[in-house]
């Protein structure tokens with residue numbers, strides 16, 4: 001079998017790029033600790049009403065400039081539907097779902113996390129610019145999916 005010179009060069013470049021991507025991926029995940037937000041713990045979705053912190057969804061101040069937003073997703077709303085934090089504060093979102101899989105995406109930010117029944121999701125973000133940020137469910141969750149939204153108000 002005769003492999004054309006250009007074809008050979010293309011294969012070599014393609015293979016080399018794959019190696020470069022694997023090294024970059026390994027470096028960012030292992031050395032820099034950058035990874036997708038994943039489950040941090042399990043929770044019984046039927047017992048959310050009696051399981052802290054989900055028994056009291058809402059925003060709490062946890063330090064000088066740090067806040068914790070506990071949010072429960074359910075058909076078809078976020079609890080709480082409105083999250084108020086001061087500009088520049090570091091906000092840790094702790095999320096789960098009461099019923100089916102929902103999505104939690106805050107527009108104009110990198111916050112994009114799944115709300116999975118039984119799992120607790122966690123992500124931290126600092127809102128630098130004051131304003132209203134729309135929270136949308138980006139995982140189809142039933143008839144009222146397109147009405148499922150909330151907002152983060154940065155003051």
Ligand SMILES: [Cu+2]
Nearest residue numbers: 137139141145
């Ligand atoms: Cu939805």
